[in-house]
Amino acid sequence: MTRFAERCGLHTPAREEASQRTTRLIDAAGLELVRIAWCDLHGVTRGKTLVASAVRRALDEGIGMVSTLMLKDTSDRTAYKVFERGGTASLPGFGFANNLLLLPDPESFRQLPWTPGTGWLRAQPWFQDGTPVPLDTRRVLQQALDRLAQAGLGMHCGLEVEFHVYRITDDSAELDPEQAAWPGLPPALELVHPGYNLLAENWYDRAEEPLRIVQRTAQALGLPLLSLEIELGPSQVEAVFDVTDALTAADNMVLFRNGVRQALRRAGYHATFMCRPPFPNIMSSGWHLHQSLVETASGRNAFRREAPAAGSTPVDANHTLSDLGAHYLAGLLAHARSMAVFCTPTVNGFGRFRPNALAPQSVLWGRDNRGAMLRVVGECGDAGTRIENRVGEPTANPYLYMASQIHAGLDGIGRKLQPPPATDAPYGEADARLPTSLGEALEALRSDAVLREGFGPSFIDYFVTVKTSELQRHEAAEDKTDFMRREYFSRF
Secondary structure, three states: OOOHHHHOOOOOHHHHHHHHHHHHHHHHOOOOEEEEEEEOOOOOEEEEEEEHHHHHHHHHHOEEEEHHHHHEOOOOOEOOOOOOOOOOOOOOOOOOOOEEEEEEOHHHOEEOOOOOOEEEEEEEEEOOOOOEOOOOHHHHHHHHHHHHHHOOEEEEEEEEEEEEEEEEEEOHHHHOHHHOOOOOOOOEEEEOOOOOOOOOHHHHHHOHHHHHHHHHHHHHOOOOEEEEEEOOOOOEEEEEEEEEEHHHHHHHHHHHHHHHHHHHHHOOEEEEOOOOOOOOOOOOOOEEEEEEEEEOOOOOEOOEOOOOOOOOOOOOHHHOEOHHHHHHHHHHHHOHHHHHHHHOOOOHHHHHOOOOOOOOOEOOEEEOOOOOOEEEEOOOOOOOOEEEEOOOOOOOOHHHHHHHHHHHHHHHHHOOOOOOOOOOOOOOOOOOEOOOOHHHHHHHHHOOHHHHHHHOHHHHHHHHHHHHHHHHHHHHOOOHHHHHHHHHHOOO
């Protein structure tokens, strides 16, 4: 009988060698447990923990996973009626809480630094017949990158991630069985720094203990951490990561978010990547995605221009960006409203789009302008020339965030779209505003034929169905702040 990895078309000599190497590493380190983790629609890792002796079989045969895990909204409620006739008719291969198989990637092995004797492997879901599950968000990005590759291009990304860290003072309410709910309460907290003193060394010193945990966790996981910084808001910090290829950057974002939350919690801290924590005096957190395309053959930055285009001025995109880069920029602008929900996928995140808040409000680009939605960074001849998207919130699923950029940018390249002049008034009048609510963002996505084709109609319908479940529960909630506290703050 063939191994499941063979039926999936993945069993190669290289994968077999990687599986053997991972097994040896597990044995040599004396690990007792290995977590098999998969990233869900909301960017949260789920999976199963195996005893070390069971890992080799899992690498060959996969492990079972209930299919409803892919149909959950942010509260963990199943958004489809899986036990009703026709309840999953739009999702071939799903129904009645059937089984999928998680197949680990042996190249992804890590030893977790915050818990003893435990390893970690990233996995992706497959149907039992050996065909890939198209709703898997990592596969969605892989397919988008395949489109780029067909054009002789790759994608590089750098990450700037803002988040909040609090010290836990009392977790009795969170763990009290009499107060258990769906979702439950977060613990009681206090700040790790008072805020409103941007990049203050004194505030960094006060927050150094949890930031040291962030640093050591990220580095032990092999993540390309560059800096840790004090942001403006109370208890708000930022982590900056070096440039990698897009798929690695997305994998790193998933590993970082889920890893630091666990490591900090063990040390008595609560980290949240929720955009706007449920307190009266906070600053919103963003996730700024720096992106450029590279020529696959040469490795050259495809956005780089050696000299300004003839007749251009600094407000013109092709004064700094290559023609391809300008077309890509125009594609991001053309699909800004419809891709916003992949960059900012929660009800909470849309509260960030307000004037003069170092967050975008309108569909505009600017040259090194932190108020604009898209910030062009670099000069002629600069190998680091790039576009920074400032729409994202740190809870965004990175695979979907990056895939949305690719599909929008490729449309701009394909149609040779031209961007308007750069803005010098990012909070002034504009032809188009970003969506101001999750409902508005979902409606914009529904009407975008290009993104619908790029992601695939079935994926868009699935995504909208799950996010609509979240939206409807928020609309029905009598206490909107309590909804945010339980839905996002305690879990993200």
